[in-house]
Amino acid sequence: MSVYTDVCTTARPFLGPATDKFLERQCKYLKxxxxxxxxxxxxxxxxxxxxxxxxxxxxxxxxxxxQKIGAM
Amino acid sequence: xxxxxxxxLLLGFGGVLLLLAAVAAVGIYSVIRLRHSAQETxxxxxxxxxxSVEIQVHNLEAQRKAKSYFLEKGKLGEENARATYLDEATFxxxxxxxxxxxxxxxxxxxxxxxxxxxxxxxxxxxxxxLNTAVEASQHNAKGAQAQAAQxxxxxxxxxxxxxxxxxxxxxxDVAQTFQEEIDRTSKRSMTLAVGFSIAGLxxxxxxxxxxxxxxxxxxxxxxxxxxxxxMGNLDIAVKRHSNDEIGDLAExxxxxxTAVKFFRMExxxxxxxxxxxxxxxx
Numbered sequence: 001m002s003v004y005t006d007v008c009t010t011a012r013p014f015l016g017p018a019t020d021k022f023l024e025r026q027c028k029y030l031k032x033x034x035x036x037x038x039x040x041x042x043x044x045x046x047x048x049x050x051x052x053x054x055x056x057x058x059x060x061x062x063x064x065x066x067q068k069i070g071a072m
Numbered sequence: 073x074x075x076x077x078x079x080x081l082l083l084g085f086g087g088v089l090l091l092l093a094a095v096a097a098v099g100i101y102s103v104i105r106l107r108h109s110a111q112e113t114x115x116x117x118x119x120x121x122x123x124s125v126e127i128q129v130h131n132l133e134a135q136r137k138a139k140s141y142f143l144e145k146g147k148l149g150e151e152n153a154r155a156t157y158l159d160e161a162t163f164x165x166x167x168x169x170x171x172x173x174x175x176x177x178x179x180x181x182x183x184x185x186x187x188x189x190x191x192x193x194x195x196x197x198x199x200x201x202l203n204t205a206v207e208a209s210q211h212n213a214k215g216a217q218a219q220a221a222q223x224x225x226x227x228x229x230x231x232x233x234x235x236x237x238x239x240x241x242x243x244x245d246v247a248q249t250f251q252e253e254i255d256r257t258s259k260r261s262m263t264l265a266v267g268f269s270i271a272g273l274x275x276x277x278x279x280x281x282x283x284x285x286x287x288x289x290x291x292x293x294x295x296x297x298x299x300x301x302x303m304g305n306l307d308i309a310v311k312r313h314s315n316d317e318i319g320d321l322a323e324x325x326x327x328x329x330t331a332v333k334f335f336r337m338e339x340x341x342x343x344x345x346x347x348x349x350x351x352x353x354x
Binding site for chain 1: 309323324326327328330331333334335337338
């Protein structure tokens, strides 16, 4: 399984059907193709996800999502 | 154990069932106890009562026969009077003795046992007084010694009569005691059954209230959230009230609202990009 698939699995309980689209957008901001995502990108991806998720969910949930991605 | 709605319902109904079982157990226990007490009353109380009455009858009969012996022995002769009356009186005395021993065996308390034991003690004195009176009447039919022995015998007979009466009262007391035991048991059982029923009712009401609250409060909240989302307000917060099926539903709803918000933002962004691109080509 690729890193991207793992991140999708981690983020799905928070984002549901929007998971793929949300993560694709964060990868776009990271300037990396989803399939090319590596563990080195995860800290930055967590930070980006937290910022983006804060707009669509409560801050505590966004923080939790970021922590889960960062801890992978 | 996770307190799901199913588990809460199972616990609630299980508790009510347990209480119902307790009420049934109290009922069964009461019936058994009451039956036992009633049987004891019939068996011991009535038996002691009838033994006491029998003792009285035999006592009166023994005294009547002894009196007849003293009166008739001049007319019938010593031998005939002895065979007709005295031997019969002695037989009655032995009957009393045997009945009193049975009563001692049956007596449920030491106090009642002592009362029936006193019959045997008094009976021995009665028998002795009777023999003395018979001997005195044989040797000195009208003398002072015979009169004294006769008086002593009558005193012993009166004493036996009183003691036998005491035995009769004791027999009645035993029946009364068991009757009181039945009353006490039935009152106690009634109190227990009513107590358990009230406790069951209170518990059932409390369980119903808690269950209703556990289900209705989050359902009302979710209905309010769904109403808001359906009217386009996605900024409403979905609270997770409990760690059960409704809590899971709230979580799924939160995920759904998050996704809807994201897709709406995406659409708005795409529209803005499209508008920007359109403006650029013009």
